Every structure is written in C-alpha cells, then in structure tokens.
Amino acid sequence: MGGPEPEDGRHSTPDDDPRPNLWPRFLFSLALFGLMVGMMIGRLTEPELVQLQRIEVRQDGLVLWFDHEPEVRAEELEGAYALVLGADGRAARGRLNLGAAPVSWRVQRATEGVLLRFVATRPLRGEWHGGAEGGHWRLQVSLHVE
Template sequence: MHGSERKDGMHSTPEDDPRPKLWPKVLGSIAIVGFMVGLMIGRITTPDPTRLQQVETTTNGLVLWFNNEPQLHGEHIDGAVALLFNAEGQPQRGELKLEGRDVRWRVQRSDKGLLLNLLAARPLHGDWHGVTEGGRWRLQISLREE
C-alpha cells in the first residue's frame, strides 16, 4: 500500500459504517433517567417547610400553631418580648388584654423567618413552651407584667 488512492475498489482506510451509533444515545438516556429519578427522590425526602398556621389569643398570652416544630429564638428586649421563628407565614397583628391592660402583638417577616413582637405600656416578661399536639406543633406564650 503506497497511497490512499482507489485501485479496484480497495484502499487502506475503511469506509464509514452506515449503521447508527447507539452508544451515545444509550448513555444520554441513562443520564436523563438518572437525573429524573434523583429529582423525584429529592422531592419525596425533603420535609415540608415549617409554616405558621394560626395565632390565637388567650387570657394571659398567645398560642401559635405550626405544621411542625420551628427553630426558635426568644429574648426580652427593653420590656418587650421578641420571638424569632425559622418558619414561613403571613404577617399578622392583633391585641389582647393582660390584667385589664392592652398588649399589642405583631408577626412580621424578616430575613431569618418570622418575628413576633409583644409590646405593652409596662414592661412584659414572657415564658414559652411548645408541644406536639394532633400532628401539629403548639407554642404557648404566657405573659406577665414586671
């Protein structure tokens, strides 16, 4: 073989294979199916985001209902009670009576979740505890004046 020119239909380079190349298609299909299965498994195993469902007033505080237990951080700041929840929900506000005096509360969104502020004319002190009840999580906030 001295060159690649054709001599009687014979030459040194093989002709192109007319059959389709299936290996790239098989690998692409496997990749797509694997990606879709991974998305489905991720969707199933991801827990629902924590949501504030309801706020109720009581005689000495508030009751907050969540779909599951949120991370909670609470402080007493200059006579007000502030609670930060790692949860989603709608802004709300209201008022309750504590020993005949008004206490205003407000739930607002913040960059770290929901912020609950309780404010009165006199300094407030609050205690809170949560418990799972009926498939939901209930946070009881008890208030008293200092």
C-alpha cells in the first residue's frame, strides 16, 4: 500500500548487484588448497611399508627376512597356527616335516598385510622370535605338534 507521499526510491529494495559474488568461490578454493596440502603432508609422513624379502624353510618352522621390523600378531585357529604380519610380500607356499607329521604353510596377502598359515593333521602350537640381524629383520617361527 502506498502512502500519500510520492515514491522517490529512497525506501525501496535495492537493485541486484550486477557483479558476481566471489565469496563462495574463494571459500571453495581455500578448502581445495587445504585438502591438497594435507594430502601432500600425509604422503610425506606416511611410513614405509615393510617388505618380506625371503623365506627359509627350517627343520621345525620357517625363517622370514624383512627389511624393517613388521607388526606381528599370532592366532591359533582350530589346531592351525597363523601369523598376521604388517608387511607386504608375494604369495608363497610349501611343506615341511615336524617329525613324522607333514605341515603345509602358505603366505598370502590380506587386508592387514601378509597372512602366514600353518596347517597339519594334528593340532599345532607355535612361537615366534624376531630380531635385527645384518641390517635386516629376522623372524623365526618354531612349530610344535601336540
């Protein structure tokens, strides 16, 4: 509703600004720049993945050689013995004999790293010991048949 006064444009809504609004673009570019810098810093500070270099078969188990110390977690599952190693390596398999009992072993990749499993006809118990030797990390796995 209009008043008795003539409209001179002083109290009306201002016209739209013809210039583009750059504030959202600026915030988006700041966020994108922060994401890229964060990814570069994360890549630089990411630890090297431990590499499984070789496997040696012994009388009572295996000896695994790594370039650094891996994270090791042992599991005993229904008579089988398994080690989850925080490392990267190629798949391998083989057999060894514990007395008269044949034991099959297998190395395969898993989501946590490398999975080393031992399976025999009798339940297995295992122990592992690791240590630095000659600039490498040596992990010795010893098995016992129950």
